[in-house]
Amino acid sequence: MKILSIIQLFLFLSVSVYAQEGSKVAQTIKGKVVDAVSNRPVSYTNIGLENTFYGTASDGEGNFELKIPGDMVEKNIYFSAVGFTNKQFPVNTLFGKEFNVVKMDAQSYGVDEVDVAAQNMVLIRILRMASEDIKYNYGAGPFNLHCIYTNNCVVENKTQTPQKASVLIYDAKGYADVSKEDAYISRKYSVTKEADDGDYRFSTGLMNIDDLLELDWVRSGSSVLNPALLTDFKLSLESQPTIDGKEYWVIAFSQNKPTLEGSGDYYANTFKGKITINKVDYSVLKIEGEVQSSKNNRQGKGLAVGNTTKNYFTDVAYHFEVAYKELMLNQISLNKTYSYNGKTVNEQLGLKVDRVHSNNLTTLETREYFPGE
Incomplete structure (x- = not known):
């Protein structure tokens, strides 16, 4: 949890620095990441905009909030969590909604098909x-x-x-x-x-x-x-x-x-x-x-x-x-x-x-x- 907090703080500071350099926030997106089958929250999902260091992580209940700068509204947003297939789509599809529900699919490959280090992460998840x-x-x-x-x-x-x-x-x-x-x-x-x-x-x-x-x-x-x-x-x-x-x-x-x-x-x-x-x-x-x-x-x-x-x-x-x-x-x-x-x-x-x-x-x-x- 301490490591996660440090990562989230780093992301927050990165966002703050970016804003201070003149980027204007165009949209604020809010939502919840859930398992597509069970609708259970997917905790601590990594969320970011492609080819940037701009992002956040969902909390213990799968909730997230991210401010999108004006010059990034055309980018794709990605969601990544251990044990689930990565999800990526245009971030602007989340605009105009008060609350978004993002559904993650469990990984379709067998856990035994990945290397030892990756398998350990999946099993922990x-x-x-x-x-x-x-x-x-x-x-x-x-x-x-x-x-x-x-x-x-x-x-x-x-x-x-x-x-x-x-x-x-x-x-x-x-x-x-x-x-x-x-x-x-x-x-x-x-x-x-x-x-x-x-x-x-x-x-x-x-x-x-x-x-x-x-x-x-x-x-x-x-x-x-x-x-x-x-x-x-x-x-x-x-x-x-x-x-x-x-x-x-x-x-x-x-x-x-x-x-x-x-x-x-x-x-x-x-x-x-x-x-x-x-x-x-x-x-x-x-x-x-x-x-x-x-x-x-x-x-x-x-x-x-x-x-x-x-x-x-x-x-x-x-x-x-x-x-x-x-x-x-x-x-x-x-x-x-x-x-x-x-x-x-x-x-x-x-x-x-x-x-x-x-x-x-x-x-x-x-x-x-x-x-x-």
Whole structure:
């Protein structure tokens, strides 16, 4: 954003100097740049007059304004944005209109047909659009999610009693307010275990529901869905599948030196994954990830372990998948292996959304970690 501001300032100063040298403004054009298919705003589009340094950029909502000097009214104006085909036409076609809507077409060539540097820019653009369009593609709150929680645990090759419980989630704002802070503040839940389940893990609250919900990056705008972090990732196009008649990009991502902000794991040593994004509306279909970590706090993978604490997991490795369906979270699964008290443990956790509704709501004020009967 700082670089963009400097560029815009430079353009503004260039325009100002030009005007001071005697050029008279003939027209002021205003408008909005949008995706031709989805009508979503195209943010930070480069806009200029051909063969000059005269131009501007659209803002975060695609809006722009440009004053046209009298001796440039016969020139062509161009619009350029990563992930879209360049657009160029006579600038005077925009004259006489109070507000113009300029529609950009998504690039028709395959992302895999460009060189590595250009592909990285295109993939960053796709991920940024996916992040910016979350508020359009997913349901706003308040709403309830009725979920089924499961945990199948194996300790030293011995299968433990499976855990199963009903989880009711109340989300006050939903996907209209995308941030880690709001995802934590607005999402509350209660847990009801099966009546005959006496597993001690219920009574201790060690169900890892917070860890599961934190994997819903669409809700929190985390990792590769946080535009501010995209330059920290190595990106590549893995495939372009057609699923249920719709075309998608599958973008692979990794961090050479995993960060807490990128991986969500305080002690991550390796981190990689892939995200599946719809080519038309930039909605996220699925997120997958793999992490290896030297240790984890028992209360959550994003928490540090105190210097005097000995009660934590070591040699941690896990794979997770998050699926979305019909404007909403559909399922989170986590397969995790670690060492604890000298024993090897494997946990297969799941949170499956069974029903969603926004009327006759059950409002929750807290996160009830300790389930009732």
